[in-house]
Amino acid sequence: MKPTHIEHIGIAVKSLDDAIPFYEKVFGLECYAVEEVTDQKVKTAFFKVGDTKIELLESTDAEGPIGKFIEKKGEGIHHMAFAVDGLNDKLKAAEEAGVRLIDKQSRKGAEGLNIAFLHPKSTFGVLTELCEAPK
Template identity: 40%
Template sequence: MGGELNNWTEGLKLDHVAIATLDLDEGSKPYQAMGLHPIEADEEVESQGVKVRVFEVGGVLIELLSPTRADSPIQVFLDKKGPGLHHMAFRVPDLEAKIAELKTQEARFIGEAPRPGRAGSRVIFLHPKWGQGTLIELVEHE
């Protein structure tokens, strides 16, 4: 089992934790109070209908997500649950290979193929029912 686990996690690392908020400035206040500052300009990810503000702590990103349209998955989340933890994301070196590997483990995905993400990345989400109630994102950076 140890060898299998090491093989699966090879190249895998925590990329970011995403927080849903109605307003990026309001959502930023706790992080700025702790001395964090955005590490880049806010970015709009049209495919997800969100505006993203990024902080970094300990080599891991904190992404604040604010909806840009009513049909955004983040707006739907906020309507159901309010502001808070939305998902956690793992960086993978080869997204297609990881998707194929997870399908052998009966993983359930949201969508059939990777989509554009922040900063030129490609992403796919694992269904929260498969993730024991947690939405998990896989991210491949250029």
């Protein structure tokens, strides 16, 4: 599996309203999109840094994945996302190589990407997302 690039770094925050101004004022970045992904119980905000994005993640439900993450670990880096071509084939190959999958098939994520997660127990403690632009 050879990623084409780092798609984004996901950062869990308690409040987009508090975090967005930090990235805009301190780093001079522009928040170009805010989107709610209802089925993932999250609201996202995106910033572009070169070819890579920063994705801020605010939980819309304390029982959602980001809500639970913040409750357990606090705010901070949640995941690393790699762009790949042929996402479902990459998932199958990863599973055959012994990687534990969270998603066995891709699903829709923010910005219209197809996404799937690899379990951090198989990726040295890093929740890893694979992303593919729809064709």
